[in-house]
Amino acid sequence: MSQQLLVEYPLMRPPACDNPLARGADGVLRYGNLTPALTELLDLQVHAFSGREAVVEIGGPRLTYRELWHSASRIAGGLQEHGIGYGDRVAIHMPAGLRWVQAFLGALLSGAVPVLVHDGLPSAVAERVIVDSSADFVLDARAGGELPDGAAFIDDGAALNDLALLCYTSGATSSPVCADATPKGVELTNENLLSAIRSVVGALDLPTDGLRNLVLLPLAHASGCVDQLLPTFAVGGTVVLAPDTRRLAEGIAAERVDMVSATPRIFARLLPELAALRPDGLRTEGVSRISSAGHRAERAAAPTGPADPAVTLREMFPVARQWSVWGATETSGIGLAVDDAAADADARVLGFPFGGTELALFGPGAEAGHGELLCRGPNVTRRYWNDPEATADRFTGSWFHTGDQVTIDADGLVRHDRAG
Template identity: 80%
Template sequence: MSQFLVEYPPNRSHACDAPLARGSDGVLRYGNLTPALTELLDLQVHAFSTREAVVEIGGPRLSYRDLWRSASRIAGGLQEHGIGYGDRVAIHMPTGARWVQAFLGALLSGAVPVLVHDGLPDAVAARVIADSSTDFVLDCGSDADLPDGAAFIDDGAALSDLALLCYTSGAGVCPANAATPKGVELTNENLLSAIRSVVTALDLPTDGLRNLLLLPLAHASGCVDQLLPTFAVGGTVVLAPGGRRLAETIVSERIDMVSATPRIFARLLPELAELRTEGLRTDGVVRISTAGHRAAAPTDPVQRAATVRDMFPAARQWSVWGATETSGIGLVVDDDTDTAPGADPVLGFPFGGTELALWGPQAQAGHGELLCRGPNVTRRYWNDPKTTADRFTGSWFHTGDQVSIDADGLVRRGHAQAG
């Protein structure tokens, strides 16, 4: 049976609107990015030095100045251990302020952070660390202090340089399905493009956003799509390790944004419902961001959205779909989108520089495998040319998801219809 690749929509008149311009490879790119992620973060540190950057419930509260100072000392400590530009530093630690310090310290040292979920079985974590040829491990099992040395910042990175290694095939989110983790190379351009896209799509304010981040930091959805965009607007990331006292945290920390997966929200809703009967108000939350990645896709998004809306009556809600290979983003849908009851689950509309195509015998009829490309999409897998060749057609990444796309560009999950 013939396979077709159909770009959708074929003639997208707004695709090259500023600040996006099409490169020689056909991919849309932002034209005014900083040269590297560390430079963007450095600008924010100077602009918002006294603001809280990270709050760990029951733990440290760090201003931007404090966070940058501690991260630069970790970078100096890594340098004293022989770590430098392009080396890999595995972050294998539980979520918390120390995780953020370690991650930024690795970045500032010039190394490439390797995200290793602390809940992975030991054998899988060891495979990820070995596959990445990690040069230094910041291990969750150690009680030792983080590396410490004279403050150091490597500012020589470029847009095309490798900036982060994330592992997919369940390695970041679902340990039970993590038999063959694949390393995904994300460059400075990938990360900065994803940050720009999220800030714009979710209309993140610069007047002191406080984001209760319940997503795993060791995955693109938590690190790239929430942690870094919050820093990019000078906001505060609030972390609640162990998931305790979340409802009280929303009030006491003046939370105005909550970011989680559908499964986490489902676990949180009973607690919120119970405490609301005791007079707890959640009206201050004005933004809800749901990571709708494949591993945690909702089975009934309409019902789920209505339930979350009841708990956060003043909030506008977004569901963001993406894969590790797309820096965790690609499609977004908000609660203003009309979703017909009984229809296939909605994944969303493309945003930022993401463009879509369909692959398969029914692609011309609007059904097939979803392909995407954009400045946020990886160029290749780490040390795996075979998988790279299998998952890419030119600049188009094969997501493996069967979808349909309607005339307005709305993507729905669903298998191709029989011909």
């Protein structure tokens, strides 16, 4: 990085969580009461909520926590019989659905590191991701093939600093990997994942009394897996999936959905269909939370003005509290959040930092509140997979360079700087 001014911006409000944060020797705020590993957190929830539904496909199969855990442990046993163990990489290359969740948890329980490969990627790009990760095994049941099966097995030897997940981004931005990109692997540790989960649960005030979260985000992205699937499991909620969105309207009512999570682009595509069904009796009064998540490129792709999804969402879900969450794969998909009612219809608003996320600005205008946004926190990756050059280019100490040009107001609100 060239020698430019880096200015840290102190938190203007207490973090949106009820858990202790303490500054480590590296200057990063960290949670002080995390479980040693993600698998241990999930195991605690399985025992606490064993009879609750964990995953439901609208119009399809459903599993309780006990059933999901048992099936995942058998997949883990099958992987072990194939020689997979602690620290090996297992690529998950499947359509989003209940079987994806089983495969993901099976890889975790085997002690391996899941590698998320989006099912919509062109085959050549998916293959580059699999090769780059040095995957030891590929779970690919897209053609209806069986997942590994063996005696139930759970590896419980992981620690906070151990690599727990590999997510891939495009080569030039913090966006999820796309068709014309050179993929870069983002290493997420148990601490990164557990911190992101704790931050989301606190910021969105997720209840433990049976949340039913319709997750429309891609499960193979950090925003879907780390920021919706796992936090829902962490509070004993039910993840509702919709492989066929044509049944979405009836599913919201039939599955008693009280939270809907998607990206601005997905909302923009689906809302006209839902709006057309509203006169025919589509009831949305039970939905109390809306979470719209995505990196800056995702938001920019959504329409604004009269067809602004945020406006339509307020009309469609009148009693729901609506949150917009900004993040990058390198920050576990989180970092900034804002209640849409406080955004003043400004499409440039990205939000306030939450959890343990802290901000800095980089560049000649940093002292005046303008520059490239930098983030650090317990949810931020420490490096890219097998890519020291990219790591050196995107990090200054513990600060991650997002590449986004922003303005930070006096009250700590971050806005995208279109002029930047």
